[in-house]
Amino acid sequence: MKNWKWTLPVGLLAIVAIALWFEPAFADKLSEAIAKAPQGTEPGQIDPSKPAGFLGIPGSPVVNPILAFCWAVWVGWIFSTVGAFGGVMAGVGHMSVFGFGTYAGSFKKTAPDLGKIVTDSIKASNQFLVGLSAAISSFNYLKMKRLVVPLAITLGLGSLLGAWLAQELSAGKLDFKSYQGYFGLFVLLLGGWLLYETTPAGQAKKQTAKKAAKAFEDAAKKQASGESVDPKNVGLHINHFSISKCAFTFYGVPFQFNPLIPFLGGIVISAVAAFLGVGGGFLLVPFLTSVTQLPMYLAAGTSALAVLVSMVTSIITLLMKGTPIEWHFIGLEMLGIAVGSFVGPMTSKYFSDVWLKRLFIVLSLYVGIGYLLAGFFNYKIPGV
Amino acid sequence: MNDFLLRAFLGLDAVLIAPFRLVDDARAGFACGILVTALGAALMGRACAAAVDRVQRAKRTRQEAEIKRHQDTSFSALAVKDRETYLAANHLAQEAYGNAMALAAGRAAALIWPALMVLAWATWRFSGVPLPLVGESAGPAVFFIPAYLAAQWGLGRLKRAKAARRDRAGS
Numbered sequence: 324m325k326n327w328k329w330t331l332p333v334g335l336l337a338i339v340a341i342a343l344w345f346e347p348a349f350a351d352k353l354s355e356a357i358a359k360a361p362q363g364t365e366p367g368q369i370d371p372s373k374p375a376g377f378l379g380i381p382g383s384p385v386v387n388p389i390l391a392f393c394w395a396v397w398v399g400w401i402f403s404t405v406g407a408f409g410g411v412m413a414g415v416g417h418m419s420v421f422g423f424g425t426y427a428g429s430f431k432k433t434a435p436d437l438g439k440i441v442t443d444s445i446k447a448s449n450q451f452l453v454g455l456s457a458a459i460s461s462f463n464y465l466k467m468k469r470l471v472v473p474l475a476i477t478l479g480l481g482s483l484l485g486a487w488l489a490q491e492l493s494a495g496k497l498d499f500k501s502y503q504g505y506f507g508l509f510v511l512l513l514g515g516w517l518l519y520e521t522t523p524a525g526q527a528k529k530q531t532a533k534k535a536a537k538a539f540e541d542a543a544k545k546q547a548s549g550e551s552v553d554p555k556n557v558g559l560h561i562n563h564f565s566i567s568k569c570a571f572t573f574y575g576v577p578f579q580f581n582p583l584i585p586f587l588g589g590i591v592i593s594a595v596a597a598f599l600g601v602g603g604g605f606l607l608v609p610f611l612t613s614v615t616q617l618p619m620y621l622a623a624g625t626s627a628l629a630v631l632v633s634m635v636t637s638i639i640t641l642l643m644k645g646t647p648i649e650w651h652f653i654g655l656e657m658l659g660i661a662v663g664s665f666v667g668p669m670t671s672k673y674f675s676d677v678w679l680k681r682l683f684i685v686l687s688l689y690v691g692i693g694y695l696l697a698g699f700f701n702y703k704i705p706g707v
Numbered sequence: 708m709n710d711f712l713l714r715a716f717l718g719l720d721a722v723l724i725a726p727f728r729l730v731d732d733a734r735a736g737f738a739c740g741i742l743v744t745a746l747g748a749a750l751m752g753r754a755c756a757a758a759v760d761r762v763q764r765a766k767r768t769r770q771e772a773e774i775k776r777h778q779d780t781s782f783s784a785l786a787v788k789d790r791e792t793y794l795a796a797n798h799l800a801q802e803a804y805g806n807a808m809a810l811a812a813g814r815a816a817a818l819i820w821p822a823l824m825v826l827a828w829a830t831w832r833f834s835g836v837p838l839p840l841v842g843e844s845a846g847p848a849v850f851f852i853p854a855y856l857a858a859q860w861g862l863g864r865l866k867r868a869k870a871a872r873r874d875r876a877g878s
Contacts, residue, residue, distance in 0.1 A: 388712060403763070403813045406806035459815035529802075535795035536780050576785045576793070612801050618785075618793075619800035620778050650830060654823030657816045664813020665759045668766045 352645035353378060353440055360434035367433035377423055378444060378647050380437075384422040388655055394420055395656040398452075399663020401683065404671045407517070408683045410453040410601040411510050413656070415690055417445045418503060419707060427499035435498060442499040443646040449600030450641075451653050452660070454634045470624040471571065473564045474615065477582040478607070478625065481589020482633040488590070489597035490640035504698025509599050511691030517684050521677075573618055580615040588614060593633040597640075723828055734839045741847070744829070745854035748821040749862055755817035763810050770810070773803040822855050 357380060360369045373382035394416045402409030418424035423445050430438030519525045563570040563579075570579040592606045607626035611617045617625065641648075693707025727740030760767075777800035784792035829847040837843050838850070 399813055399816065402809045406809040409809065409812065453812075459819065529799075531795065533795075533799065535792050536777065536799055539784055539789065539792040539796070540780055573785060576788055576790065608801060608804060612797055616794065616797075618778070618781055619774070619797050619804055620782075622801070623804060649827075650823055651827030654820050654827050657820035657823055661755055661759055661813060661817035661820055664810065664816065665762050667813070668763045668810075671766065 353380075353437075353647050356434065356437040356440050357381075360430065360437045366429040367431075369434075377421075377426070378441065378649060380441075383441075384426050386421045386652070391416075391421065391652060391655050392659045392662075395659020396663040396666065397659075398656075399660035399665075400667045400670070401663070402660070403664040403667030404674065405676070405679050405683060407680075408687065409660075410449065411513065411687055411690065413452045414449050414506055414510075414600065416656075417448055418506070418694075424499060424503060428503070431498050431500060436495075438498055439495050440647065442497055442502050443495065443641065443644070444648060445499075446497075446502060446600035447641050447646050447648055448653060448656075450597070450634075450637055451648065452656055453601055454596070454630075454637070470628060471561070471617065471621055473561060473569050473582065474580075474585055474611075474617070475625045475628045477586040478589040478611075478629040479632045481586040482593040482629040483589075483636050485590035485593030485595075486597040486633040486636035487640055489594040490637055490644065493598055495644060500698050500701070502698070503694050506599055507691050507694025507696075507698055509595075509601070509691075510687050511695055514684050514687035514691050517680065518688070521681065521684070573621075578616055584614055585611070589629055589633075593629070593636075596633060597637045720828070720832070723825065724832065737839055737850075741829075741850045741854050742858075744825050745822075745851055746858045748825045748855055749858035751821040752818040752859075753862060755820070756814045759814050759817040763813070767807065767810050770803055770807045774800050774807060777803060822851075826851055 357369060361367075362369050362371060364370050369380065370382040374385060375381050376383035376385035395413075398409055398412045398416065401407075401412055423441065427438050427441035427445060430441070520529070560573075561569070561571045562577075564582070567581055567583065568579060569582050570577065572578070588610050589607075592610060595601075596606070607629055608619075608622050611622040611626055612619060689704075690707060693704045696702040696704060697707060723744060724740070726743035727736050729743075730736040730739050777796045781793045781796035781800060784790075784796060826848055829851055833847045835843070838845065838847060841849060
């Protein structure tokens, strides 16, 4: 375990490589689904005379690479400017802007297998786009060795199980309408939560936290040195670890949590992330800091391991299930996100963070309600 | 526009296939091509990530300083056993971390997009072609991903060695 920071990621990536080895063996799954679909020119039918588009299916949406690139620039710009909504916008692009959603939905009755494969591919594209970036960016926190090993193991095991279960139970079984409905519900909840944070009640909690921190900083400055810290208390010390209790001290202050809670939390968060095709890091860190009260200093690194495990598990399970992925499309979108992240900081001074956040809250509520209605009630609202 | 895209793609194809034709022997040529494209993708990714990092620097420094300030406050609060302030500062650090992560995701996208593009190109270019050692049972990703990881690792080591030399020269 001495060189775990190398052996762990290299080992996980080796497993991905092995999964890729088997990928061509599963390529026939898409061909079989296409062969089973009825031929014709109506929606829900395959027209062999049309040019091949998404996933090489004749008559599927042909996305202009410039449109895909521009949308990804928008995703990267939002993500780097507001610090959120990247995953939501990536999903909106795949489902609505590029027309993959309507296309997948059209096969619900005529060729459900093909519809489910296209839905899995959309889901996987979302996850690769958002999750891969998150996993790589959080890797630096992992390298800093700022992690509580027992917690990382329980959270990692939970994440592995959650991601595997979600893909195992949903891959090839989820039709587009259901996926759209659940994605809409997630976006709506996210928008609702962000809206709550802008209300006086939501702001009050933040203001209280800011006041407490400010008062403490001021008092510390006045006292200049304050109380001295016992050197043996500096850093993290695990005092007890069992199946039902993990007790540690951080800077001499005792903390304890039940390891089953992060394990279950890892399962739920990773399962939700894998099922919806979003990154899980943005949920794991608040979970760790609120449930285990772990300091941010350690939460970032500990969650990084779980994100990496969850992402690798999802990739392997999707590939082993034969989900087709348009790598050039993901690569092009990654380039767009990089450009958007380049432009974002240059233009952010011209926009108010608060107003941008409010704008995107409105947008996410609209998109969330739209997808929810379209997915679960077959009711379409304009633009979604 | 379609002509332009086609010409751009053909140009890219000519550049990417060139290292595979440097050596006459097919197996050696394939190995050479994989190594050169993996190194090229790693170099290009690092250059793009460095460019994004440069533009993000001011914002990133501000956000990282905020994280550090809240973390320091939380540690100081812990040192005097003030749990309430610790939790408050920890919460604020967590918010700042979310913003810093969004910027980091942009740098990660800049780092890996060339690899994904090369992977997509190689999968298309060698589709149906029996590859050395694995025949048709595997795609070029099996060779490209390890080569790309090795290239990233090697470049990382080089960068650290260069920084260490610079530090020694400066001190």
